[in-house]
Structure formats: C-alpha cells, structure tokens
Amino acid sequence: MISADMKSPIQNLVAFGLLAVLTGCLSDEPTSKWFEVNGATMGTTYSVKFAGQEADADSLQSDIDTLLDSLNGSLSTYQADSELSRFNASRSIGWTQVSPELSEVIEAALAVSTITNGAFDITVAPLVELWGFGPGQTDEAIPPDDVIETTLAAVDYGALHVDSALPAIRKDSPTLQVDLSAIAKGYAVDRIAALLESRGIADYLVEIGGELKARGRNDRGKSWAVAIEKPISGARQLQRIITIDSGAVATSGDYRNFFEVDDERYSHIVDPDTGNSTSSETASVTVLDPSAMRADALATGLMVMGAPEGYELAIEREIPAMFIVRGENGLEERATPEFESYLGESDQ
Numbered sequence: 554m555i556s557a558d559m560k561s562p563i564q565n566l567v568a569f570g571l572l573a574v575l576t577g578c579l580s581d582e583p584t585s586k587w588f589e590v591n592g593a594t595m596g597t598t599y600s601v602k603f604a605g606q607e608a609d610a611d612s613l614q615s616d617i618d619t620l621l622d623s624l625n626g627s628l629s630t631y632q633a634d635s636e637l638s639r640f641n642a643s644r645s646i647g648w649t650q651v652s653p654e655l656s657e658v659i660e661a662a663l664a665v666s667t668i669t670n671g672a673f674d675i676t677v678a679p680l681v682e683l684w685g686f687g688p689g690q691t692d693e694a695i696p697p698d699d700v701i702e703t704t705l706a707a708v709d710y711g712a713l714h715v716d717s718a719l720p721a722i723r724k725d726s727p728t729l730q731v732d733l734s735a736i737a738k739g740y741a742v743d744r745i746a747a748l749l750e751s752r753g754i755a756d757y758l759v760e761i762g763g764e765l766k767a768r769g770r771n772d773r774g775k776s777w778a779v780a781i782e783k784p785i786s787g788a789r790q791l792q793r794i795i796t797i798d799s800g801a802v803a804t805s806g807d808y809r810n811f812f813e814v815d816d817e818r819y820s821h822i823v824d825p826d827t828g829n830s831t832s833s834e835t836a837s838v839t840v841l842d843p844s845a846m847r848a849d850a851l852a853t854g855l856m857v858m859g860a861p862e863g864y865e866l867a868i869e870r871e872i873p874a875m876f877i878v879r880g881e882n883g884l885e886e887r888a889t890p891e892f893e894s895y896l897g898e899s900d901q
Contacts, residue, residue, distance in 0.1 A: 597762035656720030673854030678732035739849025784836035801845035806837030
C-alpha cells in the first residue's frame, strides 16, 4: 500500500509516478479561452485546467480550496484532528458516525480490497510505518522478521466495516489503523471534476500529485495527451503517451520512494499479505477508469500483486491497465486489451 498522504510535493509525486499532461502537442490553434488554477493540497500540488469564463476562474479557486480543506479534514492521516486520525486514535469498537465523504471512500476502498483479494488494504498503515514510509518516518532499515509478523497481525481490511446509510464506520480491533493515502487523492480529483461539471464546464483536466481526470478536449481542441513516466530512478523520462477524451488515469510504481540495503531495493509499497516491502519485476502499473478514486486504488492493488498475477486479474476483470516490467532486455510493457486502444507514442 502506498503511503504518501500529506508528505512534501516531491515525496508525493515520486510515490505515484509522474503523469505529465501534454496539452499543446496535437494541434496548433486554440479553440476556446482557457484558464488554470492551482495550489497546494495533501502534501503535494493540484492543477485544474478548463475552458470557460473569467468569472469561473475567479470563483473556482476559492471553491476548490474550500473543498480540499474539507476533504483533508476528513481523510488525512497527517492532520491530527481529522476525522480519520480521530478514528485511528480511538479504541472504541462501536460504530462511529462519520461524514459521507469518509464513509464513501472507505466503502470504495473495501470494494477494491475484495477485487484484488486483499492486495489493496487500507489497514496496512502500521506496516508502512514500520518500514519507514509513514507519517512517523524511521531510519532506512529492514524490520526484524518477528516485528513484521507481530505488526502483520494488526492488518486486516475484513476487520473494518462501513454503514453508508448512517453513515458510520467501526473496527473489530481497538488497534486497527486506516490509511487512505492510496485512494484519497483520486477521490479529491473526482470531487473537483464534479464541481466543474456542476458549473457547466465540459472541457477540463484535474490533477493532484500525479492522479488525474480529464473530459472533453484540450486547449487545442484535441484529445488529452497524457505522458506516463519511464519507471527508472534518478531521471524523468517519457515511457509512453496515451490519449483520452474522458476518464481518469493513475499510476503506482516502486522506482522513486525506496531505500536500498546491500544492493536490494525496498519500496514504499508494502504487501499486506506478507508484511514485506514489495520487490518484484513489476516497476509500475497504470490504470484507466471513469473514477480517479477507483483508478488510484486499483493501480496500487495491481502493483502489489505484480505481474503475472495482477495482469491476469486485470484481464479477468477487464480493467484497462498497463504493467511495465523489468525484463531481460530492459523495460517491457504488458497492456490489457482494454488499455491498448489508448496507446500512443512510445520511446521504444
């Protein structure tokens, strides 16, 4: 599970993999008046590009910031007084009434946990912390096996319950901890997109820390061109361009936020089944979905599973996904049939 919520902008970008938006490369003449508003949130930055009126830009900045502040107050593990932080600190195993936003995100997270057979698990927070990638950063060291085993016992998404009708959540164990870092940014992207659409804005792109959602056409009247980063450390290079007219894109990878011991890489992605930092041939997974929240979570879950298991699940579930795998001859792409229609330029 990725844990990057509320970190610095650099940490957040490297946790999910850089998704650059190429808005001006497919045509020469703009077709509408475009605006951009941006700011800081969730330990990273946000950017919203849209076609509209100047009055929209003036009011949207304030409304987006207000929305994001509210979501942080519900979903953050780095904000001590957030709803989620208070739930984590509580030792009650009874129902706790929460906001519809927190209930919605947890319900969606548990659904993805079921789809990925537990590879995506929002209760993995203690393991992420143990490996030094959580809010309380520790030294870059491999935890002892017995400590991993003890910590693993506290991880179980099946011990977390949600009642969206109330709305309320509860946990079976007083020590259960929840971390929404691998789904909260996607949810925030969806909420901003919904805000834009409520204002009648049909052409836009919303991005938070590398998770994005687009609709309509870009400022050149063409499909949105999105660059997927080559999953290598120490450089920013293009792997592939995909084009989308509507939908969300999210990437999870192990090539930025990691440490090495004896030439072995240990990444921020922790397997909730074994308790170990993942180390596999899979370097990154990119997922397309109508929902940025779901794309965000699925990318993490499939990354934990890795190829071939995650790839086979994506095929079975008809998930548009591309796995970039470290092969004998370098990086290899494995795209599901649902993803292939989006593929554009490659450096291969």
